[in-house]
Amino acid sequence: MKQFLAKFHKPLAALVIAVFLCFVAVFGYLHGAFDYVEYKLYDFRVKLFANSSRRSNDIIVVFLDQDSLNWADQNKHWGWPWPRAAYAEIVDYMRLGGAKSIAFDVIFSEPSIYGAADDAAFARASSAYGRVAQGVLFNLQTGITRSWPSGLDKPVFDPRSFGASLGNYSLSEEEGATAGQFPIPELRNSAGVIGSINGKADSDGIFRRMRLFTLFDGRAIPGLSAASLLVTGESKEIIDNPEAKTIEWGNYTIPVDKEGKTLLRFKGDLERYPNYSAMHILQSAEAVARGEEPLLPPENFKDAYVFFGYYAPGLYDIFASPISSLYPGVGAHITMLDNLLTGDFIKQSPQWLDMLLTILPSVLIILLVLFSSRIRLTVSGTVLIFALLFTGSVAVYRFGIWVPMAAPLITAIFAFIVATLYGYATEGSQKRYIKGAFSRYLSPKVIEELIDDPSKLDLGGEKREMTAIFTDIQRFSSISEGLQKEYGEDGPRALVNLLNLYLTEMSNIILENEGTVDKYEGDAIIAFFGAPIWTERHAALACRSAIQMKKKELELKAQIMDPEGAFYSPLGKLIEKGIIRSERPLYTRIGINTGDMVVGNMGTPDKMDYTIMGDAVNLAARLEGVNKQYDTGGILISDFTRNQIGDEFILRGLSRVRVVGKKDPVRLFELLELREEASQALLDMAGLWDKGFKAYESKEFLEAKNVFSTIWQRDNNDTVAKLYLGRCEKFQASPPEPDKWDDGVDNLTEK
Helix, strand or coil: CHHHHHCCCHHHHHHHHHHHHHHHHHHHHHCCCCHHHHHHHHHHHHHHHHCCCCCCCCEEEEEEEHHHHHHHHHHHCCCCCCCHHHHHHHHHHHHHHCCCEEEECCCCCCCCCCCHHHHHHHHHHHHHHCCEEEEEEECCCCCCECCCCCCCCCCCEECHHHHHHHHHHECCHHHCCCCEECCCHHHHHHCCEEEECCCCCCCCCCCCEEECEEEECCEEEEEHHHHHHHCCCCCCECEEECCCCEEEECCEEEECCCCCEEECCCCCCHHHCCEEEHHHHHHHHHHHHCCCCCCCCHHHHCCCEEEEEEECCCCCCEECCCCCCCEECHHHHHHHHHHHHHCCCCEECCHHHHHHHHHHHHHHHHHHHHHCCCHHHHHHHHHHHHHHHHHHHHHHHHCCEECCCHHHHHHHHHHHHHHHHHHHHHHHHHHHHHHHHHCCCCCHHHHHHHHHCHHHCCCCCEEEEEEEEEEEECCHHHHHHHHHHHHCCHHHHHHHHHHHHHHHHHHHHHHHCCCEEEEEECCEEEEEECCCCCCCCHHHHHHHHHHHHHHHHHHHHHHHCCCCCCCHHHHHHHHHCCCCCCCCCCCEEEEEEEEEEEEEEEECCCCEEEEEECHHHHHHHHHHHHHHHHCCCCEEEEHHHHCCCCCCEEEEEEEEEECCCCCCCEEEEEEEEEHHHCCHHHHHHHHHHHHHHHHHHCCCHHHHHHHHHHHHHHCCCCHHHHHHHHHHHHHHHCCCCHHHHHHHCEECCCC
8 A cells, every 4th residue: 555655746646635535525415425414513503503593572482281281171171172262262362462463383174072163163263363374284194185175265375486496396295295184164264374384304304494385286385484474464476586596575585495495593492482371371361351450461462473382292293403302393383484584594505615615625634734744734724624614614604504514524534534644654754764863862852843844854964053062071081991900801891881871861961952962972972952953042952951961960979979879889999099089970071162063964875974063063072171271160161152042051251262273262151050040159159250350351460369269268169260360379470471461362282
């Protein structure tokens, strides 16, 4: 597989991957492969915004609930079904209150068990009101009427403008195309309008859409929600707008899909609408008849569109909606009417936009994965694309647009996986090379940055400003010779163990400070800061490393000089003879310089080292040796380094020197401590030193001598102060000649 993928050039591979995935995605989209997941993600959006969306204030719900059944049984001695006279009272109360209409989500398809007079009472109330919408259900199992009832002259839509698209509103056999279940003649004839209560679920069994009207026997039968408006006198003329994919009905604009269905914006539970129990309506009607104050004043229903439905155990008319799997059946009609009144439908995004959203993010992810050399950019860019797809789809729903989420997200996920696998197969070797090649002399943090962004790694030679550090153990040659002499064949083993301990501890410090270990030369360490990864703090990190190395010496001293430790026994003879000094068994001298250096892979094609070279590197090496001539505490830095490190450290200036082979003098500074860790005594000494050294370079040797003497008396281990004290005494006794003073520059004769 790797060989197969490797033969593709990266751009061609990206093109092949993109074309293949996009083809699969588009094919899957067009054939409904993403529908199930998309429906669930759509329902998530519905629930997220349902309760915060604006609902119509003109809709009221009346439920025949369990409380109503119990009340009727106890107080009216009504069993089930209720007498139609009860519904007549409810209709009369709506008429009294001035409701715009009342729609019954109930099919009264059988005569009342209480006799013809009972049906007549309901019919009289309906006729008197004139704005009752009765329901019809088209269903092959329960429907018995194959055509529109003869003589039934009720308002239906006039769809003359629809042309060929009118067929989209016909019911399929699955939906009950050939048979209708109508109310009994008395009730359908007395109704103001007959409305279809049909609906069809999506492929996952959830109802999300309704039709404005349904074709039956050549008539455009309004849905129950549209019937609630038609019965109030709304126009019957509707106009098809196929370009906009809408139906124009008076002041209403209804978006439709290719099957003539409208996507509903559910507004949450029906509790959001004013809803009353049928029991309370009947009680209020009786109170009004007795001249008493009703529980529900008729005025509550003024100009309201009222829906009546069942909601009691055993009577449940329920369906699965995006809001709930047990949503009252009347809720679909209420939602449709709400959307009509508020103009708040959901529109599906055009197919071309769906395709673009499916293809474009995946292409971007493929480009990111294959062509970005920075892992963090790839990951963050991919996460951003996913976040935009998700949040964008959620946000536009808030504005009434259903933008697909499943197809773009799933395709983008596969694009990321495929591109990543290809990248791993073809480029993983590069990352493994970086890790293997640099793990010995770069810190894990730096290696991870290189793996993140291999472009930072320029293995060819380049010139850049960096800081070099050279270390050397004082008198290590004597220690090596002594071990050979005193321990014979065991000497090299003890030497290697000691040196490995030292080099490991010191190298770890360099790596932890983002430095690069160039090489080991015996006991010496050569390292640099600022490559392969550039950092502006290269000088400060080198100085910090040097101070930490000197502190690590003290810890190693305790380990080496511990009589119970692993090193004391093999080194005992050298300690007794003073070859290894007990006060400082391993004493490191360090030289640091900053400047332009050449860095890169150097060597032959078979053996190369990532190393540095240049005059600035050589000066760092010289400064390491100069420590001995000034008897410092172990760390010398150049003025080039001093200019880079600010006030982060405590230093003291020393003489300017001309190193061997250089004409221009270099100012020396002894690096003493991190400022944040300096004692007050050290701070006082540094301030006093600056005063004394300024006097020294001004040839005010008496003043300088007094200062150096004070420092020496306070700390007899300060050999640098002792050195300059001796110089002041010498120059005070025999002042230097002007041509030999040379502004205090020391000319060094040793490397």
